[in-house]
Amino acid sequence: MPQIELTPAERREQRAQAHHLDPVVHIGADGLTDGVRKEVDAALNAHGLIKIRVLAGERAERELMYQQLAAELNAAPVQHIGKLLVLWRPQPVKERAIDEDRMPGPKTVKVVKNSQRGGQRPEIKMLRVLGNQRLTPGGQIKRAKKRKPTSVKKRQAD
The missing domain is CATH 3.30.110.60 (YhbY-like)
Incomplete structure (x- = not known):
């Protein structure tokens, strides 16, 4: 070669x-x-x-x-x-099998809430967030909402 x-x-x-x-x-x-x-x-x-x-x-x-x-x-x-x-040497391209049924896996997220009174330790929680869930700024887990279809005017503008 x-x-x-x-x-x-x-x-x-x-x-x-x-x-x-x-x-x-x-x-x-x-x-x-x-x-x-x-x-x-x-x-x-x-x-x-x-x-x-x-x-x-x-x-x-x-x-x-x-x-x-x-x-x-x-x-x-x-x-x-x-x-x-x-x-x-250029790296070879790695081929991945695409699995359409596969969903994102659960993630473990660390949520730290500071105490309202100064000088106390913050409250730390480890939360498990699934693929169809989201974490709010307040540290709550909510189920993700389905997207509404875009209007005809917005589709035409794109």
């Missing part, structure tokens, strides 16, 4: 995003094994942009690993600085 080529502007943007990342894969003394390749591939699928730390080897060996990973995993080499390698 050929590796992805980035323009200098895209590479600069990816380097900026990778600056705050921690390494997710560490390559030890054994070098580039099949297990390491699988982990790098899984990390690229999960995150898209990853840092890899190489714990052993000379600069030439690390550069070779960097280029091999980019070529084998169809990734873009973003940066190689010291013992850190940065690779990027």
Whole structure:
């Protein structure tokens, strides 16, 4: 598989995003094994942009690993600085099965009511709000009202 080529502007943007990342894969003394390749591939699928730390080897060996990973995993080499390698690959689109019968699940909401008298602890309640319910500003649970159909004039205005 050929590796992805980035323009200098895209590479600069990816380097900026990778600056705050921690390494997710560490390559030890054994070098580039099949297990390491699988982990790098899984990390690229999960995150898209990853840092890899190489714990052993000379600069030439690390550069070779960097280029091999980019070529084998169809990734873009973003940066190689010291013992850190940065690779990027667009994340695959996750397909979700759409279930039309599925409704929103219940949510647990924390309601805090301050005491009317100062200095007393607020009253804290944990309420469970179902999909067809709403929470009022006063902390009460009400059933959601059905929407009325819009008037003919409003439909024509849209």
